[in-house]
Amino acid sequence: MENTKKRGLFGGFLNFVERVGNKLPHPVTIFAILALIVIVVSKLFEGIEVTYYNAREQADVTVAVVSLFSKEGLQYMFNSAVKNFTGFAPLGTVLIAMLGVGVAESTGLIDAALKKVVLSTPKAIITYVVVFAGIMSNIASDAGYVVLVPLGALVFLSFGRHPLAGICAAFAGVSAGFSANLLLGTLDPLLQGITNEAIKIGGSSVTIEATANWYFIVSAKPTCLQAAP
Numbered sequence: 348m349e350n351t352k353k354r355g356l357f358g359g360f361l362n363f364v365e366r367v368g369n370k371l372p373h374p375v376t377i378f379a380i381l382a383l384i385v386i387v388v389s390k391l392f393e394g395i396e397v398t399y400y401n402a403r404e405q406a407d408v409t410v411a412v413v414s415l416f417s418k419e420g421l422q423y424m425f426n427s428a429v430k431n432f433t434g435f436a437p438l439g440t441v442l443i444a445m446l447g448v449g450v451a452e453s454t455g456l457i458d459a460a461l462k463k464v465v466l467s468t469p470k471a472i473i474t475y476v477v478v479f480a481g482i483m484s485n486i487a488s489d490a491g492y493v494v495l496v497p498l499g500a501l502v503f504l505s506f507g508r509h510p511l512a513g514i515c516a517a518f519a520g521v522s523a524g525f526s527a528n529l530l531l532g533t534l535d536p537l538l539q540g541i542t543n544e545a546i547k548i549g550g551s552s553v554t555i556e557a558t559a560n561w562y563f564i565v566s567a568k569p570t571c572l573q574a575a576p
């Protein structure tokens with residue numbers, strides 16, 4: 348009776364979260380609202396200056412808030428929109444991953460894979476499978492958040508479990524196991540480039556390979572586990 352009550356309370360909490368989430372605006376609407384807030388805030392704090400130390404230039408740099416609620420600000424937003432998207436490193440990976448997911452969904456590959464997982468995975472270990480898949484999704488960098496989280500909800504729903512619990516399991520696997528992959532992921536060459544640039548700033552000619560982060564994770568994880576109380 349006590350276990351049933353606990354499950355009922357947890358299920359009620361998940362249902363409450365689901366109802367609140369369903370009342371949120373469309374993501375496009377949320378993006379537009381946040382963009383408008385940024386424009387208004389830039390107007391309110393126009394002219395305020397901040398000074399910080401730039402390690403690359405090795406000097407103090409002063410920047411001022413520029414209002415986007417002006418002719419020049421509007422021109423800047425429209426003229427730099429493409430550059431902002433193409434200059435954001437994780438965006439290209441996610442777009443390519445989503446194109447692949449779209450093709451896989453249209454051809455029925457995702458449905459077939461989902462059925463295979465559902466039919467071949469015992470109910471007792473489905474949570475472990477979803478979490479492990481979340482860890483391995485780091486191969487596609489941040490795409491695990493976009494692809495696997497809703498997929499975890501579908502898998503749990505097919506087993507008669509609450510889909511939000513599947514979202515939590517997939518999110519936990521992707522987040523807690525981020526970069527702790529059995530294979531090299533897209534994050535490894537990204538960190539390689541950042542590290543090599545930092546080494547150049549320090550005046551050294553030494554360079555590292557993309558496998559450096561993978562070896563570091565392999566050696567660091569057991570050490571962290573041993574140090575944990």
